[in-house]
Amino acid sequence: MCIRALSYIGLEAEDLDAWQSFATDVLGLMKVPSDDAGTIRFRLDSRAWRIAVDKGDSNDLTYIGFEVAGREELDAMRKRIEACGVTTNPGSMELRRQRGVLDLFHFEDPIGLRIELFYGATEVFEQPFCSPAGVSGFMTAEQGLGHVVLLVPDVAKSLDFYERALGLRLTDVIDMTTPGGIVELLFMNCNPRHHTIALAGMASPRKLDHFMIQVASIDDMGLAYDRALKAGTRIRASIGRHSNDHMVSFYAFTPSGAAVEYGWGAREIDHNWNVVRYDTTSVWGHHSPIET
Ligand SMILES: [Fe+2]
Numbered sequence: 001m002c003i004r005a006l007s008y009i010g011l012e013a014e015d016l017d018a019w020q021s022f023a024t025d026v027l028g029l030m031k032v033p034s035d036d037a038g039t040i041r042f043r044l045d046s047r048a049w050r051i052a053v054d055k056g057d058s059n060d061l062t063y064i065g066f067e068v069a070g071r072e073e074l075d076a077m078r079k080r081i082e083a084c085g086v087t088t089n090p091g092s093m094e095l096r097r098q099r100g101v102l103d104l105f106h107f108e109d110p111i112g113l114r115i116e117l118f119y120g121a122t123e124v125f126e127q128p129f130c131s132p133a134g135v136s137g138f139m140t141a142e143q144g145l146g147h148v149v150l151l152v153p154d155v156a157k158s159l160d161f162y163e164r165a166l167g168l169r170l171t172d173v174i175d176m177t178t179p180g181g182i183v184e185l186l187f188m189n190c191n192p193r194h195h196t197i198a199l200a201g202m203a204s205p206r207k208l209d210h211f212m213i214q215v216a217s218i219d220d221m222g223l224a225y226d227r228a229l230k231a232g233t234r235i236r237a238s239i240g241r242h243s244n245d246h247m248v249s250f251y252a253f254t255p256s257g258a259a260v261e262y263g264w265g266a267r268e269i270d271h272n273w274n275v276v277r278y279d280t281t282s283v284w285g286h287h288s289p290i291e292t
Contacts, residue, residue: 002073002080003066003166003190005144006197007121008049008099009211010063012056013256016040019053022255026227027213027262028133028220044138044213045129048100048122050145059256061208063106063114064148065099066166066190070119077117077166078105084165091116110158111150113207115166133227137216143193143268149209155184155201162188162197171195171269172244173277185281187244192268194245210236210251210259214266221248221264228252228262240285242266243278251286 013019020040023029029042032049041049054062068074078088091104102120109115129137140146152158162168168188176183183202187195200209215221225239228250236251236259249263 002077005067007067008065010052012054012058012062018255024132028131028135045140048124065116068119074119081165110161135220139214146212148211149198151204152199153203158199208258210261212261214263218264224262225250237286241283
């Protein structure tokens, strides 16, 4: 296993002002000062940035960045990915500068999502993380930024790609009952976080169903829920506990359409984990506003 964590994501949104207000006032992220009018970036911890939002009309996820330990691991991953028949592209000096990493390369996954592998992220310990909304902290470190759930038309193809080319492991499977039938959800890990990537088997013009960030205390999560309600944010799912990672969370729609899961208290996994399956996504809660 060479990939250590999901370290950053890039989104595209038409309304950057709305995204900035949502990210700082509701989610409690720290905006990175910048002169670039076309991109806003946010911090969750000592990293220089974790979430970037570029101005654009796709309103979707545009790239994700996975971290490896160093140069040797980056070279090994490039060879492994190319051996699976995937074309990789070296990162230009300009791209490395934008991302603030020592080196990277990029390629596309089966749904055309740009994946960047890198080492050497920028740390800014001299500028301590300070949430504008008073969040006490986000759970990152060895578990990385959080997780992303991708909408994929062919789950078997995407699973094979993330297992064989990237070396992620299947954690568990949920067969989710929907009005349109059973949807298969596959959860994959690369560190103690229960899942870093999940694949939802459904065709969609969008790549991203939601991304998840995890806070340090249940009060951080509950206070964010209150801020979302007060701000008039569209809630996708009320507070609830997931059956597989045991995360207590709520889901809100971001200004660019995809949802964010705001969670606390997920269990961690280790090398003794056995793959299991579930018939339901939640133990309790996570009701849509229509149900409540
Ligand atoms: Fe999630």
